[in-house]
Amino acid sequence: MNPEQSAGRTAGGLISPVQNTWCPGCGNFSIEHMMKSAIAELSEEEGIPLENFVLLGGIGCHGKLVDYLNVNSFYGIHGRSVPAATGMRLANPDLKVICHVGDGDIYAEGLDHLIFAAKRNSDITVIVHDNRVYGLTTGQYTPTSPTGFKGRSTPGGSTEHPVNPLEMMLAAGATHIARGYTKKVRHLKDLFKEAIVHRGFSFVDVLQICATYFNLTDYYNAHAYEMQEDEVDTAEFASALGKIREWDYDRDAPIPLGTFYSVERPVYEEKFRALTAGKPDRRALVRKVLEEWR
């Protein structure tokens, strides 16, 4: 199925009139169009009203995506999308809340929020535009840049090892972990749909081409492969961990793409629902608390 055919009319209507300013060849185009198609298809296939989708953007090239789509959006600040997303899901359980974040954005500035959202199994989706370089601030190393990366802040080469974000998310308690690649668009769209439908915290690290500051197209084309179904048991922590460790974002190794881990656990936001159900007369409740004061 061509992603542009199914739900095509809906998808087309989701493109906003804002002029696109990404560099030619930028991997963000793939992410934008696959997210647009994923939303349109989920709307048609699953009957999720379009108005129930919310996109959040951090600050970085990735964030512009929320301007380019005619979908509810919260264009927030650097590294802080994730707790805002949890807030939305707390307020309205019908919302499908999707955070578009960058690797500098969420692995550096906002890492604490990411780990805590995974820990509490917040029912949101996090899509990391992982180009492994700061684009908008013109080419510095990020937490996933390989050792020795020569950026404008590390002209002699970064001496730090990158983090493996998937391993970190597994340890933190994420209940759905996947990796995609911007040159494999159909696969990417399916990963997006699967993550959005997942009940609980879902995480997709997208290896995104940065055409200007860190073009790894040839490297990824040579190393990335789509996992087959029997290559990982997505219900097993140990199996997922083994597969996630096949590549550490540093040394040369095959780069598995697909879903590594997917399990069901109680959703964080659900326990708060009963507290504010209905339309309580809160002033009467205040009076009652005062009358029964002790």
Add this chain to the structure above:
Amino acid sequence: MGEYSVLIGGKAGEGINTAGLSIAGLFSRLGYRTYMYFDYPSLIRGGHNFAIIRASERTIGAHRTPVDVLLAFDQNSIENHRERVHDGTTVIYDASQAVKAEGYGLPLDTILEEEKAPPITGNSAMLGALARVAGIGREVLEDVLRTTVPEKHLEANLRVAGRGYDAAGEVFTVEPLDAPALPVLTGNEAAGLGLVHGGLDSYVAYPMTPSSNLLHFLARHAEDLSIKVIHPENEIGVIQMALGLAYAGEKTAVGTSGGGFCLMTEGLSLAGMSEIPVTIVMGQRPGPSTGMPTYTAQGDLHFVLNAGQGEFPRLVVAPGDLEEAYAWSATALMLSWRYQVPAIVLTDKALAEGACSFDVGAVAPPPDHEPVLWDGAGEYRRYARTESGVSPLAFPGREGAVVKVNSYAHDETGFTTETVKGVTALQEKRFRKGESLKAELSTYPAVKTYGARDAGTTIVCWGSEKWACIEAAEEFGARVVQPLVLAPFPARQWKEAMIGAGRVVCVENNATGQLALLLRQQGFDPGHPVLKYDGRPFAVDELEARLGEVFA
């Protein structure tokens, strides 16, 4: 006499705060108005904690230095408070702690052993002895214990309280008043209930003194009040979660102190730009940095007035007592939503953790305001330009609306823009909201006055110093003027209130005179500064002495 002061002191972990509240409850039961100042260092066990409980026939909101009864669990509680003891002071002490004192020595160890009661019930022995000294009947004592002590510990507490009662003798008689027994609340609790009165759906906070107790209180009553109470990873997460909740339609407040507010400032600025309402209860304590975590100050006024990058309107209110904390927390929340601006309720440790008789009936009900909502006509534009500057709200999930909020400069739809015309119009729209808010506030009691206009001397103060100033003013026949709203500054009301002010002093709990600076910025003369910056609120007599030096 019609007025009594009691001090209870001991080590942290002995339940001094709770015991103090029980003492306030004892007087409250007899129809007295009470005020409690609680002083404690930042530690869990040991050290020296004390509470001063003052009870009066009339409304009070400050303590005085001398006490009528001193309840001492240890020698420190005697030594540290010698200046409070006078000829009429009765001392009751724990004789088993080898406390050297004159008065009623209670052998607490023996009493607890004989009654097979846990150590914490020692407070009830003190309460019993106090009741006897104050000529309060045993049945009133037992009644107070019945309403404050959990059922399973009640019997032990009643027995121990009876032993304390029997061990002391009557020294004076607190006559019951023909007045209702009012509940005793802290400022945090009054603010929390006020927020709920104003329509609060969710409260989000990370623990930090002096606002932690607001988090604890609302969490304990989340079901009773039908609200969500959430404690995230840090204050950055707190304000972002609050903005997410509000974007999706829930009225949300957060609470913190100076250090946590530092972390919230980028979120505050985001609230200003994205026009998402949020109410921040900001309890001050002495800085810089960690400072004195469990003490009080009014040192963050200009911080909250100016926090956050860029220029955007905000509402800052500073309640001075429980009734104002209730009314202005409700008002802050409602106006924050009505005008889509961040609102800050500025309290301090003295108000937030101090306790007082609370008369909800005496609260002038704040005007009700609902947010301006989208009528569903035409294409929805989150930042539609209007005369008032306020754009109608829609929330995600609303059919027919695409709700786009943005931290970048943006057009009416919410798309990023950097055009000269677009960004100028956006800034002007935000400031029209500020002007609309200011016009609205002209109908509120944004500046309050106490005492006669022709007094010839005027004491200016803000926040928790209100009641010490009102009482001290009586000594000098002075008038008191108190701004409740600090931004947008109610200049017209201030000017009107200060007509014929005569000699002016400005009383503040900081080292630089921050209200005075604000008044100068607004073109007003703040008069002579009377400042205190040792982490403690003014006692009424202490303030009288300081004012005496100025007025002499």
